[in-house]
Amino acid sequence: xxxxxxxxxxxxxxxxxxxxxxxxxxxxxxxxxxxxxxxxxxxxxxxxxxxxxxxxxxxxxxxxxxxxxxxxxxxxxxxxxxxxxxxxxxxxxxxxxxxxxxxxxxxxxxxxxxxxxxxxxxxxxxxxxxxxxxxxxxxxxxxxxxxxxxxxxxxxxxxxxxxxxxxxxxxxxxxxxxxxxxxxxxxxxxxxxxxxxxxxxxxxxxxxxxxxxxxxxxxxxxxxxxxxxxxxxxxxxxxxxxxxxxxxxxxxxxxxxxxx
Numbered sequence: 216x217x218x219x220x221x222x223x224x225x226x227x228x229x230x231x232x233x234x235x236x237x238x239x240x241x242x243x244x245x246x247x248x249x250x251x252x253x254x255x256x257x258x259x260x261x262x263x264x265x266x267x268x269x270x271x272x273x274x275x276x277x278x279x280x281x282x283x284x285x286x287x288x289x290x291x292x293x294x295x296x297x298x299x300x301x302x303x304x305x306x307x308x309x310x311x312x313x314x315x316x317x318x319x320x321x322x323x324x325x326x327x328x329x330x331x332x333x334x335x336x337x338x339x340x341x342x343x344x345x346x347x348x349x350x351x352x353x354x355x356x357x358x359x360x361x362x363x364x365x366x367x368x369x370x371x372x373x374x375x376x377x378x379x380x381x382x383x384x385x386x387x388x389x390x391x392x393x394x395x396x397x398x399x400x401x402x403x404x405x406x407x408x409x410x411x412x413x414x415x416x417x418x419x420x421x422x423x424x425x426x427x428x429x430x431x432x433x434x435x436x437x438x439x440x441x442x443x444x445x446x447x448x449x450x451x452x453x454x455x456x457x458x459x460x461x462x463x464x465x466x467x468x469x470x471x472x473x474x475x
Contacts, residue, residue, distance in 0.1 A: 233258065234266050238287065241276060246284040304427075304436055305336045307469045311438075312339035315462045319455060321442040325427070325466075326362035327435065328370075329354060331378050333363050336436070343446065355416070358383050358397055359390050361424035362437035364410035368401040369426070369434040375401070389414045409456050410437075414444060421447040425459045430471035438463050 233256055240247055240255050247255075253263035267285055270276040277288040308325040316323040320343035326333040332354045357363035357378055367378060383392040391397055404410045412422040424439035440455050441447070447455075464474070 230266070233262075234270060237263075237266055237270060238275065241285060241287050246279075246286045248284045252285070304466075304470070307466060308337040308436075308438075309339070311462055311466050312337045315339070315438075315440070315458065316341035319440050319458060321440045321447070321455075323438065323440050324351075324362065325436050325438050326355065326360075326366070326424075328366045331381060332356055333360065333366055333437070335362075343442070356384065356386075358392070359386050359412070359416045360439070361410045361412040361422040361441070362439045364401070364404050364412070365424045365426050365437035366434065367397075368404040368410070386416050387414055387418050391415065409459070411449075411452055412441075413449075419444050421452060423447075423452045423455055423459065425456065425463045427463045427470070428467040428472040432472065435467075435470060438466065 236256055237252055240252060244251075249260055249263050249267060252267060253260045256263060256266075267276060271278060271285070271288070274288045276285045278285050304325060304327060312323045312325060316339035318341075320341040322338065322340045324335045325337040326335045333356075334354055335351050338351045355363060357367040367375060370378070379394040379397060383394070383397075384390070385392050391400070409423055409425045412420075412424075414420060416422075420441060421444045422439050422441035424437040426434040427436040427438055429435040438459060440459060
């Protein structure tokens with residue numbers, strides 16, 4: 216009868232909306248007490264207290280002193296850092312892609328994790344690159360790309376297992392869709408510091424990727440080079456790892472990473 220949930224107007228979750236209002240208030244005012252927060256939201260002090268202490272539990276707000284006022288907490292930096300990191304990747308990554316693509320003569324991409332897939336935030340084509348799809352802004356599978364394997368290898372076990380338990384699409388006869396095979400491959404990716412893809416996403420396409428690190432030694436992205444199989448032999452792929460690592464190290468440094 217057309218009475219599905221999809222047809223209904225979205226409903227605001229009041230507690231979530233109020234919690235965001237608390238954060239906006241603290242961002243604007245710098246600090247505030249429970250009474251001020253309650254007055255601003257038009258709620259009872261007990262409701263304001265529950266909201267604030269929930270945010271405090273997740274380190275999104277902090278209290279100064281036992282009965283002090285509240286401010287934005289360091290937990291917010293994780294969210295700000297994630298957004299800033301992707302913006303910086305796109306801004307800093309574009310000239311890096313262009314320089315590396317010119318040096319290698321092949322297509323270079325930078326990809327970041329996006330749930331169970333990867334999003335390409337930057338792409339450049341080298342002088343030898345034939346007409347190819349523009350992957351910028353496109354979502355690609357983790358199990359069938361070199362960048363995807365690099366990113367998949369960085370996930371903690373529950374997230375990784377969730378990806379491996381999903382339907383792994385075979386894009387070509389060479390696509391690895393056996394979870395056990397992928398599970399065995401990922402530690403080697405971490406140990407080697409790079410991942411390869413031989414005709415696993417498209418017939419005749421080879422690729423190799425290395426990780427890009429962020430301020431807290433975490434993998435923020437993967438930078439890859441791809442090209443036709445007849446030109447990117449396995450030997451050539453391994454040679455390109457050095458050049459990819461040099462570019463990744465430079466980009467990682469620009470994003471605040473300090474090599475240990």
